[in-house]
Amino acid sequence: MPDNAYDPETFRALGHRAVDALADHLAQVQGGTPPVLPWREPPESLRAWPADFTRGGGADPMHLIARVLEGSHHLQHPRYVGHQCSAPLPLTALLGMVADLLNNGTAVYEMGPVSTAMERSLVQWFSGLAGYDPARAGGVLTHGGSAGNLTALLAARQASTPYDVWEEGYRAPMDLCLLASDQTHYSVRRSAQVLGLGGRNVIAVPTDERFRMRPEALEAALDEAEARGRRVLAVVGSAGSTATGAIDPLEDIAAICEARGVWFHVDGAHSGAFLVSDRLRPRLAGIGRAHSLVIDAHKMLMMPSLATAVLFRDEGHSFETFSQQASYLFDRSARQEWYNLAHRTLECTKRFLSLDLYVALQVLGTDYFARYLESRVDLASWFADAIEARPGWELAVRPEGNIVCFRAGGGGDAFQSAAREAIVREGSFHLVKTQLRGRTWLRTTLINPLTTRDDLTALMDRLDRPGTP
Numbered sequence: 001m002p003d004n005a006y007d008p009e010t011f012r013a014l015g016h017r018a019v020d021a022l023a024d025h026l027a028q029v030q031g032g033t034p035p036v037l038p039w040r041e042p043p044e045s046l047r048a049w050p051a052d053f054t055r056g057g058g059a060d061p062m063h064l065i066a067r068v069l070e071g072s073h074h075l076q077h078p079r080y081v082g083h084q085c086s087a088p089l090p091l092t093a094l095l096g097m098v099a100d101l102l103n104n105g106t107a108v109y110e111m112g113p114v115s116t117a118m119e120r121s122l123v124q125w126f127s128g129l130a131g132y133d134p135a136r137a138g139g140v141l142t143h144g145g146s147a148g149n150l151t152a153l154l155a156a157r158q159a160s161t162p163y164d165v166w167e168e169g170y171r172a173p174m175d176l177c178l179l180a181s182d183q184t185h186y187s188v189r190r191s192a193q194v195l196g197l198g199g200r201n202v203i204a205v206p207t208d209e210r211f212r213m214r215p216e217a218l219e220a221a222l223d224e225a226e227a228r229g230r231r232v233l234a235v236v237g238s239a240g241s242t243a244t245g246a247i248d249p250l251e252d253i254a255a256i257c258e259a260r261g262v263w264f265h266v267d268g269a270h271s272g273a274f275l276v277s278d279r280l281r282p283r284l285a286g287i288g289r290a291h292s293l294v295i296d297a298h299k300m301l302m303m304p305s306l307a308t309a310v311l312f313r314d315e316g317h318s319f320e321t322f323s324q325q326a327s328y329l330f331d332r333s334a335r336q337e338w339y340n341l342a343h344r345t346l347e348c349t350k351r352f353l354s355l356d357l358y359v360a361l362q363v364l365g366t367d368y369f370a371r372y373l374e375s376r377v378d379l380a381s382w383f384a385d386a387i388e389a390r391p392g393w394e395l396a397v398r399p400e401g402n403i404v405c406f407r408a409g410g411g412g413d414a415f416q417s418a419a420r421e422a423i424v425r426e427g428s429f430h431l432v433k434t435q436l437r438g439r440t441w442l443r444t445t446l447i448n449p450l451t452t453r454d455d456l457t458a459l460m461d462r463l464d465r466p467g468t469p
């Protein structure tokens with residue numbers, strides 16, 4: 001090992017150069033100079049990053065950092081309008097250094113006193129915004145929305161099974177099912193599969209013309225489940241859905257679930273962040289009636305991957321999720337300690353997940369986040385109007401958030417796909433596509449705070465260019 005690997009002065013010198021490189025990169029990317037995605041075929045990328053490690057090492061870290069920056073996908077580019085991945089606040093890159101250096105994994109309190117406290121405060125803050133009673137509510141942060149949905153649904157299973165399914169496994173016959181709309185993110189179905197329900201026992205509830213769960217269809221699906229002697233693990237509502245950002249009628253779903261004593265989980269991975277804005281919060285009316293709720297900070301709160309809040313209206317349920325004990329980590333009698341988080345998560349060691357959001361909220365204030373959210377939703381609304389005004393173009397649905405799906409004029413499914421592929425490969429924009437009711441739609445998520453109307457006009461002009469793709 002080189003003598004200086006743990007030398008503070010070597011770290012200081014390299015750190016200054018690395019931050020300079022990142023700041024230069026940011027200036028270039030935010031100015032729109034490099035391609036959004038420097039497209040390379042997968043084998044070419046693999047050839048560029050071989051496992052050619054030597055016994056003595058000796059590579060220049062700055063050279064490697066420069067190559068990583070050049071070859072990566074540039075989410076800070078204002079013309080990145082693709083998946084629901086944020087252009088993280090640059091401040092969080094510095095906090096990432098802090099988190100990595102400290103390595104205070106949050107499984108037990110003594111391994112992360114600050115991270116544990118920050119996590120608790122964030123979770124209680126989110127709970128209050130959702131309308132939960134802070135004295136009863138609580139939860140955890142997980143590495144992403146998929147893990148978050150699974151964590152919540154594990155608790156739902158424990159609550160909706162009249163025996164200790166965690167210890168015993170399923171008693172025959174396994175009679176549980178899960179209800180979610182036909183627009184639900186695949187992590188919900190996957191959670192049910194991980195839970196041993198089988199994908200076939202996830203019942204898709206039909207949606208309306210705006211891709212929102214139809215309450216009367218939910219009633220019918222619940223009636224049918226009951227008639228067949230099926231127990232319902234949970235009903236999952238989306239806020240909003242992945243494809244279009246549709247927000248299910250949470251108030252109606254909550255009322256139905258309450259009347260039948262069924263667990264109501266809201267997958268708010270994308271639009272749950274709207275709770276931070278007074279103007280947008282009413283779009284989530286009813287969310288406070290859910291038993292559990294997931295919000296991804298790495299989607300609509302400008303955080304890097306990953307930080308998901310998993311909230312329970314009654315925190316006790318979150319301790320029931322994992323009743324397994326690891327006696328060398330914590331004392332069995334102390335199950336309800338909020339500060340030993342591994343009681344309640346899939347993970348043992350976690351990253352310092354709370355640091356970025358906690359510090360960013362302290363530094364920038366909640367209004368900053370509210371204005372960001374509102375600006376992206378307003379831009380989506382403007383974009384929808386512009387699409388509707390273009391001859392031959394089609395809008396899938398008026399956006400309820402910042403996701404806009406459309407078809408450019410000029411051709412059918414094959415045209416839309418080919419145009420997208422050409423644009424992604426040339427690196428002028430990054431957008432994605434989705435299938436809705438059997439047709440191919442171009443899909444944009446207006447998540448980058450730097451994306452403007454001019455960028456979107458340029459995208460439309462590019463798609464209207466004679467001879468597109």
Ligand SMILES: Cc1ncc(COP(=O)(O)O)c(C=O)c1O
Pocket residue numbers: 084143144145146147185187238240241242267268269270296306308
């Ligand atoms: C609605 C919804 N739920 C859950 C997820 C999964 O979140 P993650 O990618 O953080 O695992 C996504 C991801 O796009 C999503 O859109």
